[in-house]
Each structure stands twice: as structure tokens, then as C-alpha cells.
Amino acid sequence: MLVALTVATSVAALALAAWCGFAAYRDQPTKDWHFIGMGVVTLLALVQLIVGVVQLARGEDPEQGTTIFVAYLIGSFACVPAAGFMSLGERTRWGSLTVAAGGVVLAVLEVRLYDIWGG
Template sequence: MLVVLTIVTSVAALALAAWCGFAAYRDQSTKDWHFIGMAVVTLLALVQLIVGIVQLARGEKAEQGTALFVSYLLGTFFCVPAAGYMSLMERTRWGSATAAGGGVLLAVLELRLYDIWGG
């Protein structure tokens, strides 16, 4: 695992969570700019998914098991898009809160992913 990529993805996810959380605090729904932020964070998660699969293909092993590692990789990739979809369905402040929750969840999943790899 690339530690720098994990840190950058976690920080970007927490920044997205703070941004969407502030929108929820101000009683605003998610806007187009929030979805652009979600796309950037999802792109970082996609890069991490690709890097993780390439490392596994090169013969490197996750400390706590390959199946668990791959499942967490897929979970990190789908976390923010799922929260974004749910925030589209709920066009109130709670949609912003859902997107903020997705960002926090992604940061937690990144920490767990690092731990599974053996960090």
C-alpha cells in the first residue's frame, strides 16, 4: 500500500465531510460543487483500488488476508458514490449530512485498509 495515497485520500474525504457537514449545518442540500468534490474523492479511491490490485498481482500479500483486503478496497471505492446517490434522493439538509457521513466513513475505511495491509 502506498501510505501517501492513503493519507491523501483520507484527508480529502475528511475535507469533503467537513464541507458537506457545513452545508448541512447551514440547512442546505448538496450542490453541484459538492458532487465535484465527491468525484475527486472517488477518483482517489479508484487510484487506490488499482494500486492495491496491482500490488496483489505482483505477489505482495496483505497481512490479514487477501479476501478481506479486496473487500475493503471495493468498499472504499463504492462508499462515496453510494452516499452521493443517497444525497441526490434526499434534497434537504439531510442529503448533505449523508454525504458528510460518507466522507467520514471513507476516512475510517482507509485507516482500516492500512491496518489490513500490515501498516
């Protein structure tokens, strides 16, 4: 697992969470630029998914099991898009808060991925 990619994804997810949390504090729904930020974070999670699958294909094994590692990879990739989709249904401050919660969840999933790999 690439530690730098895990850290970058976690930091980007927490920055997105802070940004959307501030928008919720200001009583604003998610805007277009929030969705651009979600796209960047999702792209980082996609790169991590690809890197994880490639490492598994090369024969490297996570310390705590391949199945749980792949499940966490898929979950971390789907976390922010799912929160963004739910924020479209709630065009109030609660939509922004949903994306902020998705960013925090992604950061926690990244820490868990690092632990599963054997970090």
C-alpha cells in the first residue's frame, strides 16, 4: 500500500469535510464547487483502488486478509460519491453536513485500510 497516497486521500477527505462543514455552518447547501472537490477526493480513492488491486494481482497479501481489504477499498471508493448523491436529495444545510460526514468516514476508512495492509 502506498502510504503517501493514503495520507493524501485522508487529508483531502478531511479538507472536504471541513469545507462542507463550514458550508453547513453558514446554512448553505452543496454547490458546484463542492462537487468538484468531491470529484478530486473520489479520483484519489479511485487511484488507491487501482493501486490496491494491482498490488494484490502482483501477489502481495494484506496482513488481515484479502477479502476485508477489497471490501474496504470498494467502500472507500464509494463513500464520497454516495454522500454527494444523498446531498442532491437534500438541498439544505443538511446536504452539506452529509458530505462532511462522508469525508470524515473516508478518512477513517483510510486509516483502517492502512491497518489492514499491515502498517
